[in-house]
Amino acid sequence: MLIRKAANILPSEITPEQHYLNRRRFMQSAAVAGTGLLLGSNTSAQDIPKQYRRFGNLLKSPLSTSETPNSYEDITSYNNFYEFGTGKEDPAENSAAFQPKPWQVTIGGEAEQTGTFDYDDIVGPHPMEERIYRLRCVEAWSMVVPWVGFPLGDLIKRMKPTSKAKFVAFETIVRKSEMPGQRSRVLRWPYIEGLTIAEAMHPLTIRATGVYGAELPNQNGAPLRLIVPWKYGFKSIKSIVRISFTEKQPPTSWNLSAPGEYGFYANVNPAVDHPRWSQKRERVIGANLFAGKKPTLPFNGYGDQVASLYSGLDLTRNF
Amino acid sequence: MPKLRHIRFVYKPIVFAACLMPFVWLLAMAFELGDLDLGANPVEKIQDTLGIWGLRFVLVTLSITPVRQLTKMNWLLQFRRMLGLFAFFYVAMHFLNYLVLDQTFSLSLILEDITERPFITIGFTAFLLLIPLAITSTAGWRRRLAKRWQQLHYSVYLVGLLGCWHFYWQVKKDLSEPLIYVGILVLLLIPRLLKWRQQLRPSPAGEASRD
Numbered sequence: 001m002l003i004r005k006a007a008n009i010l011p012s013e014i015t016p017e018q019h020y021l022n023r024r025r026f027m028q029s030a031a032v033a034g035t036g037l038l039l040g041s042n043t044s045a046q047d048i049p050k051q052y053r054r055f056g057n058l059l060k061s062p063l064s065t066s067e068t069p070n071s072y073e074d075i076t077s078y079n080n081f082y083e084f085g086t087g088k089e090d091p092a093e094n095s096a097a098f099q100p101k102p103w104q105v106t107i108g109g110e111a112e113q114t115g116t117f118d119y120d121d122i123v124g125p126h127p128m129e130e131r132i133y134r135l136r137c138v139e140a141w142s143m144v145v146p147w148v149g150f151p152l153g154d155l156i157k158r159m160k161p162t163s164k165a166k167f168v169a170f171e172t173i174v175r176k177s178e179m180p181g182q183r184s185r186v187l188r189w190p191y192i193e194g195l196t197i198a199e200a201m202h203p204l205t206i207r208a209t210g211v212y213g214a215e216l217p218n219q220n221g222a223p224l225r226l227i228v229p230w231k232y233g234f235k236s237i238k239s240i241v242r243i244s245f246t247e248k249q250p251p252t253s254w255n256l257s258a259p260g261e262y263g264f265y266a267n268v269n270p271a272v273d274h275p276r277w278s279q280k281r282e283r284v285i286g287a288n289l290f291a292g293k294k295p296t297l298p299f300n301g302y303g304d305q306v307a308s309l310y311s312g313l314d315l316t317r318n319f
Numbered sequence: 320m321p322k323l324r325h326i327r328f329v330y331k332p333i334v335f336a337a338c339l340m341p342f343v344w345l346l347a348m349a350f351e352l353g354d355l356d357l358g359a360n361p362v363e364k365i366q367d368t369l370g371i372w373g374l375r376f377v378l379v380t381l382s383i384t385p386v387r388q389l390t391k392m393n394w395l396l397q398f399r400r401m402l403g404l405f406a407f408f409y410v411a412m413h414f415l416n417y418l419v420l421d422q423t424f425s426l427s428l429i430l431e432d433i434t435e436r437p438f439i440t441i442g443f444t445a446f447l448l449l450i451p452l453a454i455t456s457t458a459g460w461r462r463r464l465a466k467r468w469q470q471l472h473y474s475v476y477l478v479g480l481l482g483c484w485h486f487y488w489q490v491k492k493d494l495s496e497p498l499i500y501v502g503i504l505v506l507l508l509i510p511r512l513l514k515w516r517q518q519l520r521p522s523p524a525g526e527a528s529r530d
Contacts, residue, residue, distance in 0.1 A: 074359040141363075293421075
Protein backbone atom coordinates (compact mmCIF):
# COMPACT_ATOMS: atom_id res chain seq x y z
CA MET A 1 0.00 0.00 0.00
CA LEU A 2 1.24 3.46 -0.85
CA ILE A 3 1.59 5.71 2.13
CA ARG A 4 1.01 9.36 1.47
CA LYS A 5 3.23 11.90 3.13
CA ALA A 6 1.57 14.69 5.03
CA ALA A 7 1.92 17.94 3.14
CA ASN A 8 4.56 20.28 4.50
CA ILE A 9 2.86 22.92 6.56
CA LEU A 10 3.90 26.49 5.90
CA PRO A 11 3.74 28.96 8.79
CA SER A 12 1.13 30.87 6.79
CA GLU A 13 -1.09 27.82 6.84
CA ILE A 14 -1.20 27.49 10.61
CA THR A 15 -4.76 28.07 11.67
CA PRO A 16 -5.39 31.46 13.25
CA GLU A 17 -6.84 31.40 16.72
CA GLN A 18 -10.25 32.67 15.68
CA HIS A 19 -10.68 29.62 13.45
CA TYR A 20 -9.70 27.31 16.19
CA LEU A 21 -13.09 27.00 17.84
CA ASN A 22 -14.76 26.49 14.48
CA ARG A 23 -12.32 23.75 13.75
CA ARG A 24 -13.00 21.99 17.00
CA ARG A 25 -16.69 22.12 16.29
CA PHE A 26 -16.01 20.79 12.81
CA MET A 27 -13.91 17.97 14.15
CA GLN A 28 -16.62 16.97 16.58
CA SER A 29 -19.40 17.17 14.07
CA ALA A 30 -17.76 15.72 11.03
CA ALA A 31 -16.50 12.72 12.98
CA VAL A 32 -13.81 12.10 10.46
CA ALA A 33 -10.74 12.48 12.60
CA GLY A 34 -11.12 9.11 14.31
CA THR A 35 -12.54 6.98 11.54
CA GLY A 36 -10.14 8.45 9.05
CA LEU A 37 -7.26 6.58 10.59
CA LEU A 38 -8.83 3.18 10.07
CA LEU A 39 -8.46 2.90 6.32
CA GLY A 40 -5.78 5.42 5.64
CA SER A 41 -7.93 8.45 4.95
CA ASN A 42 -5.74 10.95 6.73
CA THR A 43 -7.76 14.09 6.20
CA SER A 44 -7.68 16.58 9.01
CA ALA A 45 -8.95 20.12 9.26
CA GLN A 46 -5.58 21.47 8.14
CA ASP A 47 -5.99 19.79 4.75
CA ILE A 48 -8.94 22.01 3.93
CA PRO A 49 -7.79 25.37 2.54
CA LYS A 50 -8.73 28.12 4.92
CA GLN A 51 -10.50 30.24 2.31
CA TYR A 52 -13.40 27.79 2.59
CA ARG A 53 -15.74 28.84 5.38
CA ARG A 54 -16.53 26.11 7.88
CA PHE A 55 -20.13 25.21 8.66
CA GLY A 56 -20.94 25.17 12.35
CA ASN A 57 -23.45 22.89 14.09
CA LEU A 58 -23.79 20.27 11.40
CA LEU A 59 -26.61 17.86 12.06
CA LYS A 60 -25.83 14.19 11.76
CA SER A 61 -28.05 12.10 9.54
CA PRO A 62 -29.19 8.49 9.89
CA LEU A 63 -28.97 8.39 6.08
CA SER A 64 -25.17 8.65 6.22
CA THR A 65 -23.12 5.54 5.53
CA SER A 66 -20.71 4.31 8.18
CA GLU A 67 -18.06 3.72 5.51
CA THR A 68 -14.85 5.72 5.79
CA PRO A 69 -14.85 8.83 3.60
CA ASN A 70 -12.16 9.36 1.00
CA SER A 71 -9.50 11.92 1.78
CA TYR A 72 -10.21 15.58 1.06
CA GLU A 73 -7.32 15.42 -1.39
CA ASP A 74 -8.91 12.57 -3.41
CA ILE A 75 -12.36 14.15 -3.39
CA THR A 76 -11.11 17.54 -4.56
CA SER A 77 -8.44 16.45 -7.06
CA TYR A 78 -10.14 13.62 -8.97
CA ASN A 79 -13.58 14.25 -10.42
CA ASN A 80 -15.48 15.13 -13.56
CA PHE A 81 -16.65 18.69 -14.18
CA TYR A 82 -16.47 19.18 -17.94
CA GLU A 83 -16.93 22.94 -17.57
CA PHE A 84 -13.29 22.95 -16.43
CA GLY A 85 -11.95 20.32 -18.83
CA THR A 86 -12.47 16.65 -19.59
CA GLY A 87 -9.57 15.21 -17.56
CA LYS A 88 -10.25 14.23 -13.98
CA GLU A 89 -7.50 16.49 -12.70
CA ASP A 90 -8.71 19.41 -14.83
CA PRO A 91 -11.42 20.70 -12.47
CA ALA A 92 -8.93 21.18 -9.62
CA GLU A 93 -6.37 22.72 -11.96
CA ASN A 94 -8.61 25.04 -13.99
CA SER A 95 -11.23 26.28 -11.55
CA ALA A 96 -9.27 28.83 -9.47
CA ALA A 97 -10.69 31.82 -11.39
CA PHE A 98 -14.31 30.79 -10.87
CA GLN A 99 -16.30 33.15 -8.61
CA PRO A 100 -19.08 31.34 -6.71
CA LYS A 101 -19.97 34.50 -4.75
CA PRO A 102 -22.30 36.28 -5.08
CA TRP A 103 -24.70 33.59 -6.36
CA GLN A 104 -28.29 33.63 -7.46
CA VAL A 105 -30.69 30.87 -8.37
CA THR A 106 -33.73 31.36 -10.60
CA ILE A 107 -36.73 29.20 -9.82
CA GLY A 108 -39.33 28.88 -12.52
CA GLY A 109 -42.05 26.79 -14.04
CA GLU A 110 -44.95 25.08 -12.30
CA ALA A 111 -44.61 26.52 -8.79
CA GLU A 112 -46.13 29.31 -6.74
CA GLN A 113 -42.84 30.75 -5.52
CA THR A 114 -40.83 31.62 -8.59
CA GLY A 115 -38.23 34.29 -9.25
CA THR A 116 -34.56 34.93 -8.67
CA PHE A 117 -33.20 34.31 -5.18
CA ASP A 118 -29.88 35.05 -3.52
CA TYR A 119 -27.84 32.16 -2.19
CA ASP A 120 -28.80 33.06 1.38
CA ASP A 121 -32.50 33.01 0.53
CA ILE A 122 -32.13 29.54 -0.94
CA VAL A 123 -29.87 28.05 1.71
CA GLY A 124 -30.46 30.23 4.77
CA PRO A 125 -33.72 28.76 6.10
CA HIS A 126 -32.37 25.19 6.09
CA PRO A 127 -30.26 23.63 8.85
CA MET A 128 -27.11 22.08 7.39
CA GLU A 129 -26.58 18.36 7.71
CA GLU A 130 -23.64 16.10 7.15
CA ARG A 131 -24.50 13.38 4.64
CA ILE A 132 -21.81 10.76 4.10
CA TYR A 133 -22.74 9.11 0.81
CA ARG A 134 -21.27 6.65 -1.61
CA LEU A 135 -20.66 8.17 -5.03
CA ARG A 136 -20.54 5.90 -8.08
CA CYS A 137 -19.31 7.39 -11.35
CA VAL A 138 -20.59 6.00 -14.65
CA GLU A 139 -16.89 5.43 -15.46
CA ALA A 140 -16.87 2.60 -12.88
CA TRP A 141 -15.02 4.23 -10.02
CA SER A 142 -16.40 5.16 -6.62
CA MET A 143 -15.74 7.23 -3.53
CA VAL A 144 -17.33 7.96 -0.17
CA VAL A 145 -17.92 11.67 0.33
CA PRO A 146 -18.96 13.54 3.50
CA TRP A 147 -21.20 16.17 1.91
CA VAL A 148 -22.78 19.10 3.71
CA GLY A 149 -26.27 20.06 2.55
CA PHE A 150 -29.98 19.92 3.12
CA PRO A 151 -32.83 17.90 1.61
CA LEU A 152 -33.86 19.22 -1.79
CA GLY A 153 -37.39 18.27 -0.84
CA ASP A 154 -37.41 20.92 1.91
CA LEU A 155 -36.54 23.61 -0.63
CA ILE A 156 -39.13 22.30 -3.08
CA LYS A 157 -41.82 22.45 -0.40
CA ARG A 158 -41.02 26.13 0.17
CA MET A 159 -41.41 26.80 -3.56
CA LYS A 160 -44.90 25.21 -3.56
CA PRO A 161 -44.92 23.36 -6.87
CA THR A 162 -48.33 23.04 -8.52
CA SER A 163 -50.03 19.76 -9.36
CA LYS A 164 -48.63 20.06 -12.88
CA ALA A 165 -45.05 19.76 -11.61
CA LYS A 166 -44.04 16.21 -12.54
CA PHE A 167 -40.33 16.82 -13.06
CA VAL A 168 -37.60 19.14 -11.81
CA ALA A 169 -35.05 20.48 -14.29
CA PHE A 170 -31.65 21.91 -13.28
CA GLU A 171 -29.17 24.06 -15.11
CA THR A 172 -25.47 24.82 -14.47
CA ILE A 173 -24.09 28.32 -14.89
CA VAL A 174 -22.49 29.30 -18.23
CA ARG A 175 -19.46 31.50 -17.70
CA LYS A 176 -16.97 30.91 -20.49
CA SER A 177 -14.47 33.40 -19.11
CA GLU A 178 -14.12 31.47 -15.86
CA MET A 179 -14.92 27.97 -17.13
CA PRO A 180 -12.40 27.12 -19.84
CA GLY A 181 -14.08 23.79 -20.62
CA GLN A 182 -17.13 25.67 -21.93
CA ARG A 183 -15.03 27.03 -24.79
CA SER A 184 -14.95 23.52 -26.18
CA ARG A 185 -18.06 21.99 -27.69
CA VAL A 186 -17.60 18.63 -26.06
CA LEU A 187 -21.08 18.98 -24.50
CA ARG A 188 -23.86 21.48 -25.14
CA TRP A 189 -23.82 24.29 -22.59
CA PRO A 190 -25.42 24.90 -20.21
CA TYR A 191 -25.18 21.48 -18.64
CA ILE A 192 -28.72 20.38 -17.83
CA GLU A 193 -30.13 17.61 -15.66
CA GLY A 194 -33.48 16.49 -14.38
CA LEU A 195 -35.30 14.30 -11.88
CA THR A 196 -38.86 13.12 -11.46
CA ILE A 197 -40.61 15.05 -8.69
CA ALA A 198 -40.65 11.85 -6.59
CA GLU A 199 -36.87 11.50 -6.98
CA ALA A 200 -36.37 15.16 -6.15
CA MET A 201 -38.53 14.89 -3.02
CA HIS A 202 -36.78 11.73 -1.79
CA PRO A 203 -35.05 12.30 1.57
CA LEU A 204 -31.73 11.01 0.16
CA THR A 205 -31.65 13.75 -2.47
CA ILE A 206 -29.83 16.85 -1.23
CA ARG A 207 -28.66 20.25 -2.30
CA ALA A 208 -25.01 20.14 -1.27
CA THR A 209 -23.24 23.28 -0.11
CA GLY A 210 -20.07 21.77 1.28
CA VAL A 211 -17.75 18.85 1.77
CA TYR A 212 -15.83 17.81 4.89
CA GLY A 213 -17.63 20.43 6.93
CA ALA A 214 -16.48 23.34 4.76
CA GLU A 215 -17.81 25.18 1.70
CA LEU A 216 -17.62 23.35 -1.62
CA PRO A 217 -14.44 24.08 -3.52
CA ASN A 218 -14.98 25.36 -7.08
CA GLN A 219 -13.98 22.06 -8.66
CA ASN A 220 -16.69 20.19 -6.77
CA GLY A 221 -19.57 22.39 -7.92
CA ALA A 222 -19.51 25.49 -5.72
CA PRO A 223 -21.59 26.97 -4.32
CA LEU A 224 -24.65 24.74 -4.75
CA ARG A 225 -25.02 21.36 -6.35
CA LEU A 226 -27.29 18.37 -6.43
CA ILE A 227 -26.45 14.99 -4.87
CA VAL A 228 -28.50 11.93 -5.82
CA PRO A 229 -26.47 9.08 -4.34
CA TRP A 230 -28.26 6.15 -6.04
CA LYS A 231 -27.62 7.51 -9.53
CA TYR A 232 -24.42 7.78 -11.55
CA GLY A 233 -22.45 10.88 -10.64
CA PHE A 234 -23.27 12.85 -13.78
CA LYS A 235 -26.88 13.25 -12.54
CA SER A 236 -25.60 15.24 -9.55
CA ILE A 237 -25.37 18.52 -11.45
CA LYS A 238 -23.01 21.21 -10.15
CA SER A 239 -23.02 25.02 -9.72
CA ILE A 240 -26.77 25.27 -10.25
CA VAL A 241 -28.32 28.61 -11.32
CA ARG A 242 -31.76 27.52 -12.45
CA ILE A 243 -34.41 25.13 -11.17
CA SER A 244 -37.62 24.63 -13.12
CA PHE A 245 -40.69 22.59 -12.34
CA THR A 246 -41.99 20.99 -15.53
CA GLU A 247 -44.85 18.84 -16.66
CA LYS A 248 -42.78 16.94 -19.21
CA GLN A 249 -39.55 15.04 -18.76
CA PRO A 250 -36.76 17.58 -19.27
CA PRO A 251 -33.81 16.89 -21.62
CA THR A 252 -30.51 16.02 -19.92
CA SER A 253 -26.97 16.72 -21.16
CA TRP A 254 -25.42 13.25 -21.38
CA ASN A 255 -28.59 11.77 -22.79
CA LEU A 256 -28.62 14.41 -25.54
CA SER A 257 -24.95 13.76 -26.20
CA ALA A 258 -25.11 9.93 -26.40
CA PRO A 259 -28.67 8.60 -25.97
CA GLY A 260 -27.58 4.99 -26.42
CA GLU A 261 -25.11 5.24 -23.55
CA TYR A 262 -26.75 7.51 -20.97
CA GLY A 263 -30.43 7.45 -20.08
CA PHE A 264 -32.64 9.88 -18.18
CA TYR A 265 -32.77 7.73 -15.04
CA ALA A 266 -29.09 6.69 -14.85
CA ASN A 267 -29.69 4.66 -11.71
CA VAL A 268 -26.59 2.73 -10.66
CA ASN A 269 -27.28 -0.75 -12.01
CA PRO A 270 -24.72 -3.56 -12.27
CA ALA A 271 -27.16 -5.53 -14.43
CA VAL A 272 -27.12 -2.97 -17.24
CA ASP A 273 -23.65 -2.46 -18.68
CA HIS A 274 -22.55 0.67 -20.42
CA PRO A 275 -22.38 -0.27 -24.11
CA ARG A 276 -18.60 0.00 -24.02
CA TRP A 277 -17.68 -1.13 -20.52
CA SER A 278 -18.94 -3.22 -17.63
CA GLN A 279 -20.87 -1.72 -14.73
CA LYS A 280 -20.65 -4.87 -12.62
CA ARG A 281 -17.73 -3.69 -10.54
CA GLU A 282 -16.11 -0.46 -9.50
CA ARG A 283 -12.62 0.81 -8.74
CA VAL A 284 -12.62 2.14 -5.17
CA ILE A 285 -10.65 5.37 -5.07
CA GLY A 286 -8.22 5.46 -2.17
CA ALA A 287 -8.08 1.67 -1.82
CA ASN A 288 -4.89 -0.36 -1.73
CA LEU A 289 -3.13 -0.62 -5.10
CA PHE A 290 -3.69 -4.39 -5.08
CA ALA A 291 -7.27 -4.29 -3.79
CA GLY A 292 -8.93 -4.89 -7.16
CA LYS A 293 -12.46 -3.76 -7.91
CA LYS A 294 -15.49 -4.32 -5.74
CA PRO A 295 -18.94 -5.42 -6.92
CA THR A 296 -21.34 -2.60 -7.72
CA LEU A 297 -24.68 -2.72 -5.88
CA PRO A 298 -28.07 -1.97 -7.47
CA PHE A 299 -28.99 1.68 -6.78
CA ASN A 300 -25.47 2.05 -5.38
CA GLY A 301 -26.55 0.23 -2.24
CA TYR A 302 -29.56 2.51 -1.63
CA GLY A 303 -32.07 0.02 -3.03
CA ASP A 304 -33.96 -0.40 0.26
CA GLN A 305 -34.76 3.30 0.25
CA VAL A 306 -35.35 4.00 -3.45
CA ALA A 307 -36.26 0.81 -5.36
CA SER A 308 -39.97 1.46 -4.72
CA LEU A 309 -39.72 4.66 -6.80
CA TYR A 310 -39.31 2.47 -9.86
CA SER A 311 -41.78 -0.36 -9.27
CA GLY A 312 -43.25 -1.44 -12.56
CA LEU A 313 -40.56 0.30 -14.56
CA ASP A 314 -38.33 -1.80 -16.83
CA LEU A 315 -34.90 -0.66 -15.65
CA THR A 316 -33.13 -2.33 -18.56
CA ARG A 317 -34.96 -0.15 -21.04
CA ASN A 318 -35.16 2.87 -18.76
CA PHE A 319 -31.45 2.92 -17.92
CA MET B 320 26.22 9.55 -41.38
CA PRO B 321 27.51 8.85 -37.86
CA LYS B 322 30.04 6.08 -37.49
CA LEU B 323 28.60 2.65 -36.74
CA ARG B 324 30.78 2.50 -33.64
CA HIS B 325 29.20 5.71 -32.36
CA ILE B 326 25.72 4.46 -33.07
CA ARG B 327 26.33 1.28 -31.16
CA PHE B 328 28.18 2.64 -28.14
CA VAL B 329 26.86 6.19 -27.81
CA TYR B 330 23.58 6.83 -29.58
CA LYS B 331 21.89 3.52 -28.88
CA PRO B 332 22.46 3.65 -25.10
CA ILE B 333 21.18 7.23 -25.07
CA VAL B 334 18.04 6.33 -27.04
CA PHE B 335 17.56 3.26 -24.85
CA ALA B 336 17.68 5.37 -21.69
CA ALA B 337 15.33 7.94 -23.22
CA CYS B 338 12.82 5.22 -24.16
CA LEU B 339 12.88 3.95 -20.61
CA MET B 340 12.06 7.36 -19.13
CA PRO B 341 8.24 7.00 -19.09
CA PHE B 342 8.66 3.76 -17.15
CA VAL B 343 11.17 5.32 -14.75
CA TRP B 344 8.74 8.22 -14.31
CA LEU B 345 5.96 5.79 -13.39
CA LEU B 346 8.21 4.09 -10.85
CA ALA B 347 9.13 7.48 -9.38
CA MET B 348 5.43 8.30 -9.04
CA ALA B 349 4.66 4.88 -7.54
CA PHE B 350 7.37 5.33 -4.90
CA GLU B 351 6.35 8.95 -4.38
CA LEU B 352 9.77 10.44 -4.98
CA GLY B 353 9.81 14.16 -4.30
CA ASP B 354 6.36 15.61 -4.90
CA LEU B 355 5.36 12.87 -7.32
CA ASP B 356 2.49 10.48 -6.83
CA LEU B 357 0.08 8.45 -8.91
CA GLY B 358 -2.93 10.55 -7.86
CA ALA B 359 -6.31 9.39 -6.63
CA ASN B 360 -6.63 6.48 -9.07
CA PRO B 361 -3.17 4.91 -9.31
CA VAL B 362 -4.26 1.82 -11.27
CA GLU B 363 -5.84 4.00 -13.95
CA LYS B 364 -2.80 6.30 -14.05
CA ILE B 365 -0.47 3.33 -14.57
CA GLN B 366 -2.81 1.83 -17.16
CA ASP B 367 -3.20 5.04 -19.16
CA THR B 368 0.49 5.95 -19.04
CA LEU B 369 1.65 2.53 -20.22
CA GLY B 370 -1.04 2.40 -22.91
CA ILE B 371 -0.35 5.80 -24.39
CA TRP B 372 3.41 5.15 -24.50
CA GLY B 373 2.79 1.80 -26.16
CA LEU B 374 0.82 3.57 -28.90
CA ARG B 375 3.41 6.35 -29.18
CA PHE B 376 6.23 3.83 -29.66
CA VAL B 377 4.24 1.96 -32.31
CA LEU B 378 3.82 5.25 -34.19
CA VAL B 379 7.46 6.31 -33.69
CA THR B 380 8.58 2.92 -35.01
CA LEU B 381 6.32 3.34 -38.02
CA SER B 382 7.73 6.80 -38.67
CA ILE B 383 11.32 5.60 -39.12
CA THR B 384 10.90 4.56 -42.75
CA PRO B 385 9.14 7.70 -44.06
CA VAL B 386 11.48 9.98 -42.11
CA ARG B 387 14.46 8.06 -43.49
CA GLN B 388 13.15 8.38 -47.02
CA LEU B 389 12.49 12.10 -46.63
CA THR B 390 15.78 12.97 -44.97
CA LYS B 391 18.00 10.26 -46.48
CA MET B 392 19.26 9.54 -42.96
CA ASN B 393 19.52 5.83 -43.55
CA TRP B 394 21.22 5.22 -40.21
CA LEU B 395 17.88 5.85 -38.51
CA LEU B 396 17.05 2.27 -39.46
CA GLN B 397 19.53 1.17 -36.82
CA PHE B 398 17.06 2.25 -34.15
CA ARG B 399 13.91 0.71 -35.53
CA ARG B 400 14.14 -2.64 -33.76
CA MET B 401 14.84 -1.02 -30.41
CA LEU B 402 11.88 1.32 -30.78
CA GLY B 403 9.64 -1.55 -31.87
CA LEU B 404 10.69 -3.60 -28.88
CA PHE B 405 9.94 -0.68 -26.59
CA ALA B 406 6.47 -0.50 -28.14
CA PHE B 407 6.06 -4.18 -27.25
CA PHE B 408 7.45 -3.55 -23.75
CA TYR B 409 4.96 -0.79 -22.97
CA VAL B 410 2.00 -2.64 -24.50
CA ALA B 411 2.94 -5.82 -22.62
CA MET B 412 3.22 -3.88 -19.33
CA HIS B 413 -0.13 -2.23 -20.13
CA PHE B 414 -1.67 -5.70 -20.52
CA LEU B 415 0.09 -6.98 -17.40
CA ASN B 416 -1.23 -4.06 -15.36
CA TYR B 417 -4.73 -4.81 -16.63
CA LEU B 418 -4.30 -8.47 -15.67
CA VAL B 419 -2.78 -7.96 -12.23
CA LEU B 420 -3.75 -4.60 -10.74
CA ASP B 421 -6.93 -3.83 -12.66
CA GLN B 422 -8.59 -7.26 -12.85
CA THR B 423 -6.60 -9.01 -10.08
CA PHE B 424 -6.39 -12.20 -12.15
CA SER B 425 -10.14 -12.87 -12.14
CA LEU B 426 -10.13 -14.96 -15.30
CA SER B 427 -13.89 -15.12 -15.80
CA LEU B 428 -14.12 -11.34 -15.76
CA ILE B 429 -11.12 -10.93 -18.05
CA LEU B 430 -12.63 -13.43 -20.48
CA GLU B 431 -15.92 -11.55 -20.39
CA ASP B 432 -14.09 -8.27 -20.99
CA ILE B 433 -12.12 -9.64 -23.92
CA THR B 434 -15.15 -11.22 -25.58
CA GLU B 435 -17.82 -8.64 -24.78
CA ARG B 436 -16.07 -5.27 -24.66
CA PRO B 437 -15.09 -4.37 -28.20
CA PHE B 438 -12.43 -1.89 -27.14
CA ILE B 439 -10.75 -4.54 -24.99
CA THR B 440 -11.08 -7.14 -27.77
CA ILE B 441 -9.32 -4.72 -30.10
CA GLY B 442 -6.57 -3.84 -27.65
CA PHE B 443 -5.98 -7.49 -26.81
CA THR B 444 -5.77 -8.37 -30.52
CA ALA B 445 -3.16 -5.64 -31.03
CA PHE B 446 -1.13 -7.06 -28.14
CA LEU B 447 -1.33 -10.61 -29.57
CA LEU B 448 -0.22 -9.33 -32.99
CA LEU B 449 2.83 -7.70 -31.44
CA ILE B 450 4.08 -10.94 -29.84
CA PRO B 451 5.31 -12.66 -33.05
CA LEU B 452 6.87 -9.38 -34.17
CA ALA B 453 8.84 -9.12 -30.94
CA ILE B 454 9.92 -12.78 -31.12
CA THR B 455 11.06 -12.55 -34.75
CA SER B 456 12.85 -9.23 -34.29
CA THR B 457 16.27 -10.88 -34.04
CA ALA B 458 18.72 -11.07 -36.95
CA GLY B 459 18.49 -14.87 -36.88
CA TRP B 460 14.73 -14.90 -37.35
CA ARG B 461 14.96 -12.25 -40.01
CA ARG B 462 17.39 -14.44 -41.96
CA ARG B 463 15.38 -17.61 -41.46
CA LEU B 464 12.09 -16.06 -42.54
CA ALA B 465 13.71 -14.21 -45.45
CA LYS B 466 10.96 -12.70 -47.59
CA ARG B 467 8.19 -13.73 -45.24
CA TRP B 468 9.76 -11.65 -42.45
CA GLN B 469 8.75 -8.42 -44.17
CA GLN B 470 5.28 -9.74 -44.86
CA LEU B 471 4.86 -10.71 -41.21
CA HIS B 472 6.10 -7.36 -39.99
CA TYR B 473 3.66 -5.44 -42.15
CA SER B 474 1.09 -6.38 -39.48
CA VAL B 475 2.51 -3.55 -37.36
CA TYR B 476 0.32 -1.21 -39.44
CA LEU B 477 -2.68 -3.16 -38.25
CA VAL B 478 -1.37 -2.86 -34.68
CA GLY B 479 -1.19 0.93 -35.09
CA LEU B 480 -4.73 1.00 -36.44
CA LEU B 481 -6.10 -1.22 -33.65
CA GLY B 482 -4.17 0.78 -31.05
CA CYS B 483 -5.75 4.04 -32.19
CA TRP B 484 -9.17 2.42 -32.34
CA HIS B 485 -8.74 0.97 -28.83
CA PHE B 486 -7.87 4.45 -27.54
CA TYR B 487 -10.72 6.10 -29.46
CA TRP B 488 -13.32 3.70 -28.10
CA GLN B 489 -12.40 3.85 -24.43
CA VAL B 490 -12.67 7.63 -24.22
CA LYS B 491 -15.99 8.74 -22.73
CA LYS B 492 -16.53 11.83 -24.79
CA ASP B 493 -13.58 14.06 -25.60
CA LEU B 494 -12.23 12.53 -28.79
CA SER B 495 -9.66 15.22 -29.57
CA GLU B 496 -6.67 13.31 -28.19
CA PRO B 497 -7.37 9.95 -29.87
CA LEU B 498 -8.05 11.83 -33.11
CA ILE B 499 -4.55 13.34 -33.00
CA TYR B 500 -3.12 9.82 -32.93
CA VAL B 501 -5.41 8.72 -35.76
CA GLY B 502 -4.18 11.76 -37.73
CA ILE B 503 -0.53 10.84 -37.18
CA LEU B 504 -1.23 7.24 -38.21
CA VAL B 505 -2.94 8.37 -41.41
CA LEU B 506 -0.02 10.68 -42.14
CA LEU B 507 2.40 7.78 -41.71
CA LEU B 508 0.29 5.52 -43.89
CA ILE B 509 0.01 7.89 -46.87
CA PRO B 510 3.54 7.33 -48.28
CA ARG B 511 3.09 3.57 -47.91
CA LEU B 512 -0.28 3.54 -49.63
CA LEU B 513 1.16 5.57 -52.50
CA LYS B 514 4.08 3.17 -52.79
CA TRP B 515 1.88 0.08 -52.69
CA ARG B 516 -0.29 1.53 -55.42
CA GLN B 517 2.78 2.08 -57.53
CA GLN B 518 3.91 -1.47 -56.91
CA LEU B 519 0.55 -2.86 -57.98
CA ARG B 520 0.92 -1.17 -61.37
CA PRO B 521 3.28 -2.95 -63.75
CA SER B 522 6.23 -0.60 -63.71
CA PRO B 523 8.39 -0.36 -66.84
CA ALA B 524 11.59 -0.27 -64.81
CA GLY B 525 10.45 -3.34 -62.88
CA GLU B 526 12.15 -2.04 -59.81
CA ALA B 527 10.63 -2.04 -56.37
CA SER B 528 12.51 -0.59 -53.49
CA ARG B 529 13.04 -2.92 -50.59
CA ASP B 530 12.18 -2.13 -47.02
